[in-house]
Amino acid sequence: MLLLRGFCAHFIDFYRQTDRGRFCSPREAICPRRHVGGSPIETTNRLGDARVPLLNRLLRRIRKSEPPVRLEDCEFAYPYLNWVQRCVGHGSYGRLRRHYTWGVIQAAFVAAELKLPRITVVEFGVAGGNGLIALDMLPERLAAFFPTRIDVVGFDAGAGLPPPQDHRDHPNLWSAGDYRMDADALRKRLSHARLILGDVSETVPAFLASRPAPVGFVAFDLDYYSSTAYALRLLAADASLLLPRVYCYFDDILGFTFNDYGGERLAIREFNQQHADRKISPIYGLRHQVDERFRDDAWLDQMHLAHVFDHPLYGHPDGLVRHGRKPLNATE
Ligand SMILES: C[S@@+](CC[C@H](N)C(=O)[O-])C[C@H]1O[C@@H](n2cnc3c(N)ncnc32)[C@H](O)[C@@H]1O
Structure with a gap:
């Protein structure tokens, strides 16, 4: 009995800490110095606690025990997609990244x-590899929900950051190596x-x-304007190599000294100026569509869509709006 009570106390404690996002990626996602000096692969969870994998399994089982959300009952796909994410797990202790x-869920659904x-999902800037490992876990977990198979690719120089080229690479924040x-x-x-190791200017072509x-999701985390501008050539590829809308996460656009004249923000702006039929835009108001646990997360402001207007499937229904009817409510 005592053992059970102890277990429950640890479980509740763990659940509180993780589900409020205290240990989750959004906070670290906006910290450009978080891996400086190398980014070791995480071998333990952030709580440094051997009980966590067991607890996490239990947590996932509890979440799985909620009644499934049926796509055919939804007016929009989001409640269903949020349920899929709850089943897959939030990765509360840092192995998965929400x-x-x-x-990847959005891309797999649309595909x-x-x-x-x-489809292909990509991480630009891998460093120690925790993000790529998080991506690598998803194809298996999502196979139960979507028939589309998912290839995962990570790009990195391998030897750390190249030397910054000028102020647009934010040399005040980062250094070569x-x-x-x-x-x-x-x-x-x-x-x-x-x-895929090597400079993205060579490896992307x-x-x-x-x-x-076709590429459906890209995480941009190359830190520099110059590197991101090269990587964005991926989104200028032949339309057959892209989904009509590519989900894009930009790691380095919030806070610090990021601005419209350097870094990822400048690379995005220039990409939009250079491509009449391709535009990268924020997904506005995402907090109203994600699971309520994520509503204060920073990544909601970092998520964008690359619109491939010249894609033959751009105007094809993508399933996000299910019924397209709004009958008059019954009178009381
Ligand atoms: C902040 S780290 C990536 C962190 C990783 N996404 C994570 O969350 O753990 C940035 C990475 O971008 C890579 N990088 C920057 N410019 C590059 C370029 N031109 N070609 C290839 N890799 C580059 C660096 O090697 C570095 O590992």
Whole structure:
């Protein structure tokens, strides 16, 4: 009995801490210095507590025990997609990243609605590899919900940040060599994800030449304006290599010294100026559509959509609005 009470107390304590987002990624997501000096792969959870995996499994089972949300009962897809994310797990102690999970779920859902058999999801800037590992866990977990298969790819220089080119790369925040990776250690931890090493100015064109499955989600975390501008060439690719709308997460656009004249924000603005048929735009008011646990999260302001207006499927129904009817309510 005592043992059971102790277990319950730990469980409630753990649940409170994690589900309020105290240990979750959004806070670290806006911290550009979080991995400086290398980004070791996390071998334990953030609570440093061996009980957490067991508790997390229990938590997931409890969440799974909620009645399933049926897509056919929804006016919009969001309640269903939020339920999928609850089943997959929030990754409260840092292995899954809620913003990555959300973006990949949206992409897999739209791809399935468009009857695409396979998509690619990408992380630009891998460092130690925790983000790529989080992405790598998703295809297996989402296979139960979506028929579309998911390829995971990570791009990184491997030797840490290159030297900043000018003030637009925010040299006040970062230096050459920050975020070195141990590629061998990381590769051992990956199930299926591909790690592509080299400067993105060279690896992105080669990747596109290999004709990957359409890209549906991209996490941009290269820190620099110059690197992000190169990486954004992915979104200028032939439409057959992209979903009609690509979910994009930009890690370095909030707080610190980020501004419209440097970093990721400048790269986005220039991309939009240079491409009449492709536009990257924030997803406004996302907090009204995500699971209520996420409503104060910073990543909601970091999530964008790249609109591929010249995509043959751009105007094809993507399933986000289900019924398209609003009958008059009955009188009381
Ligand atoms: C902040 S770290 C990425 C952190 C990682 N996404 C995470 O959450 O753990 C930035 C990474 O971008 C990579 N990077 C920056 N510019 C690059 C470029 N031009 N080509 C390839 N990789 C680059 C660096 O090697 C570095 O590992």
